[in-house]
Amino acid sequence: MEIDPRRLRVLLAIARTGGVLAAADELRITPSAASQQLNKLEDETGHALVVRTPRGSVLTPAGLAMAEAAEEIERALNVARARMEGGAELTGIVRVGGFTSFLRTIVIPRLPEWRLQYPQLQIRIVEDDLPALMRLLRQRELDAVVVELDSATAEQRSLPAGMSEEPLLDEPWKLVVPSGALLATENLDLARLPLPWLGVEATAANASVIGRLRRATGAQVETVHQYQETLTALALVAAGEGVAVVPALALSRVVQDGVDVLDVPGLGTRRVVLRRFDRRRSISMPVDTVARLLRESVAAFDTLVVAPRPGSAGHAERRAPS
Incomplete structure (x- = not known):
């Protein structure tokens, strides 16, 4: 049995990602190229290495043995690199x-x-x-x-x-609002704030909070704009464009006029x-x-207490409706 070890990286990628398409994406090659390398590896070993199922690709016992060999090769290369460095x-x-x-x-x-x-x-x-x-x-x-x-x-x-x-x-989520916008509000209904939520990139944890609030209340949570950096969110809030949920850590050592930072039960951590x-x-x-x-x-690092500096975002507590 003569095996080209370069084909093993495709099998190892399939084992780690659970599918040929995902493996191709990880290796930055086309799906057809990944399939060809897998087929050639199966020809070289004389065994079926992968079984395709509706939920993805599953390695056969022979495939698992070959994947373990591929990991050994990867480990050996890592050892060599570490010794050289x-x-x-x-x-x-x-x-x-x-x-x-x-x-x-x-x-x-x-x-x-x-x-x-x-x-x-x-x-x-x-x-x-x-x-x-x-x-x-x-x-x-x-x-x-x-x-x-x-x-x-x-x-x-x-x-x-x-x-x-x-x-x-684990750290608390904070609600950031324009200065004075909610000072007269004793109990906050997170699903019915007087300002829209600022949109955040879909894979960010902040987006999960907004989605969770939407599912929990059944209300339509309106979002406007879309930001990635907390400084951008704070600038939009200060301009009166909406409210945002940000983690305490992101507010550390940040100076931003025109915003209030509220501790609101129900936001979670x-x-x-x-x-x-x-x-x-x-x-x-x-x-x-x-x-x-x-x-x-x-x-x-004490992330639970973010002390405001002169001219920075103020902090206050608000109660959720009982």
């Missing part, structure tokens, strides 16, 4: 993806300290949206990804095979988690070290 101390490059507020407040301020503590360990930061980060993680172009979820809907999401998830932080593939399948020591550093940085 490293020395006697903890060495290597750990590539961490994440979203703006976490990187800005939790990670980047600690980089100089971590660099002194581990001079041979290089931590590379990639900022992007959730779909792009997860794609890079599955492609092994990132070693770990920090992900934001709406806590109330987090359990509805499933992880790809072999991926682990470690909780880092944002959950921040660290995702990576099973540490038993990789060179885990550098990644484990970075995961520990992230946990320590989160523990040292």
Whole structure:
């Protein structure tokens, strides 16, 4: 049996994504090219490696054996790369993806300290949206990804095979409104605010909050505009264009005139988690070290109390209708 090991990456991608189309997307090749490579690999092994079902592609026992061999090859290459990059101390490059507020407040301020503590360990930061980060993680172009979820809907999401998830932080969602807009309102009905909601990119955790409120109340929750960055949302709110739900962490050290930040029961919390593939399948020591550093940085950062500075967003409490 003579096998071209380059075809194994297609089988490994199918095992991780659950389908030929998804594997092709991860490898950035056409679906027909992925199918051709799989067919040739099956010809070379003399075994059916994948069974297609209505729910995706499932590896046969022979396919699982070949996928395990592909992972061994991937591990060996990672070992070789680590040895070339490293020395006697903890060495290597750990590539961490994440979203703006976490990187800005939790990670980047600690980089100089971590660099002194581990001079041979290089931590590379990639900022992007959730779909792009997860794609890079599955492609092994990132070693770990920090992900934001709406806590109330987090359990509805499933992880790809072999991926682990470690909780880092739970923090409250905040309602941001134009200054003075709701001062006379004692009890807030989140489904019937006098201003529209600002729209946010569909994969963001904020969007899950708005969707959850819409489903819980059965009311039509109007959204206007669409933003990605919290600073854009605050500017729109200050201009009187609408209201927004943002996490406490995103408001840290942010100065914005013309907005009030309200604590409202019913908004729930944002959950921040660290995702990576099973540490038993990789060179885990550098990644484990970075995961520990992230946990320590989160523990040292009080995200539940975001003290307003002069000229910054004010904070107040509001009660939801009983």
